Amino acid sequence: MQGDTLNLTVRPLSSALGAEIAGVDLSQPLSDATFKAIHDVWLKHQVILFRGQSLSEDQQIAFARRFGDLQPVRTTPGLYKNPYVLMVTNVVIDGQKGALPDGEMQFHSDQCYYENPAMATMLFGIEVPPSGGDTLFSSATAVYDSLPTATQKRLEGLQALNVYDYGNASTIKSDKIDENAPKFVHPVVRTHPETGRKGVYVNRLMTNHIIGLDRTESDALLEELFLQIEKPEFIYGHKWRVGDLVMWDNRCALHARTDFDPGTRRMMRRVTVKGDRPY
Numbered sequence: 001m002q003g004d005t006l007n008l009t010v011r012p013l014s015s016a017l018g019a020e021i022a023g024v025d026l027s028q029p030l031s032d033a034t035f036k037a038i039h040d041v042w043l044k045h046q047v048i049l050f051r052g053q054s055l056s057e058d059q060q061i062a063f064a065r066r067f068g069d070l071q072p073v074r075t076t077p078g079l080y081k082n083p084y085v086l087m088v089t090n091v092v093i094d095g096q097k098g099a100l101p102d103g104e105m106q107f108h109s110d111q112c113y114y115e116n117p118a119m120a121t122m123l124f125g126i127e128v129p130p131s132g133g134d135t136l137f138s139s140a141t142a143v144y145d146s147l148p149t150a151t152q153k154r155l156e157g158l159q160a161l162n163v164y165d166y167g168n169a170s171t172i173k174s175d176k177i178d179e180n181a182p183k184f185v186h187p188v189v190r191t192h193p194e195t196g197r198k199g200v201y202v203n204r205l206m207t208n209h210i211i212g213l214d215r216t217e218s219d220a221l222l223e224e225l226f227l228q229i230e231k232p233e234f235i236y237g238h239k240w241r242v243g244d245l246v247m248w249d250n251r252c253a254l255h256a257r258t259d260f261d262p263g264t265r266r267m268m269r270r271v272t273v274k275g276d277r278p279y
């Protein structure tokens with residue numbers, strides 16, 4: 001498609017992060033110029049939205065591949081035929097329940113419990129509940145920038161343990177950590193490898209504690225960061241429509257999900273792009 005870049009328009013979705021890109025049909029191969037324009041918007045706004053898309057699994061994968069090598073599913077390998085696709089849904093498909101089926105999810109960054117967490121996550125809206133089940137995004141860089149200088153200094157060099165145990169644990173963290181749960185220690189503040197911006201890299205869903213602090217001190221410092229992450233001024237809340245493609249940068253944005261009626265259907269097709277070790 002010659003000149004397709006010219007048709008691309010960008011509309012910010014909130015003051016902190018998120019942008020809707022219009023004028024692109026993601027089911028078609030994109031020129032290098034169009035892809036670069038999309039990539040630039042993504043780096044700047046951290047979350048991008050395309051409405052009204054009609055995408056097969058292969059077309060979604062082809063678009064995701066433009067951003068880098070895909071990350072095969074690690075937590076539930078073999079759940080679906082395609083190793084790169086995870087259905088985030090409460091609907092039973094081929095006798096299998098989907099991943100992350102129901103309910104609210106606290107803020108987190110995908111795969112922060114692995115050495116190399118996914119760089120990007122992409123969800124395509126196939127079925128959307130009539131209300132609730134919104135995906136919320138918080139800008140980890142805006143949160144970091146908002147912290148008092150003394151707090152930023154205090155966080156320098158600190159590391160935290162992230163654990164994937166929310167399937168069977170509440171958000172109250174205990175000292176008992178499941179031996180078999182995937183877990184990894186990452187910096188509390190990470191630097192985005194492409195923009196150089198610093199962002200908080202701890203989250204209420206999976207960060208258990210900060211290394212080297214006693215439990216009370218760690219809990220207090222984490223709570224201060226979690227409350228900041230949850231401030232409306234840093235958040236864009238996405239209300240889903242069928243045909244929405246949303247892609248976020250796990251290196252600088254956190255996400256959460258609001259509750260929804262489990263009697264209603266919600267189905268998202270998820271593809272992730274490989275990432276590097278946070279520093």
Ligand code: OGA
Pocket residue numbers: 088100105110121123133134135255256257268270
């Ligand atoms: C995810 C996720 C939130 C949602 O797929 O990683 O957190 O809104 N999804 O379903």
Ligand code: MN
Pocket residue numbers: 108109110255
């Ligand atoms: Mn997630």
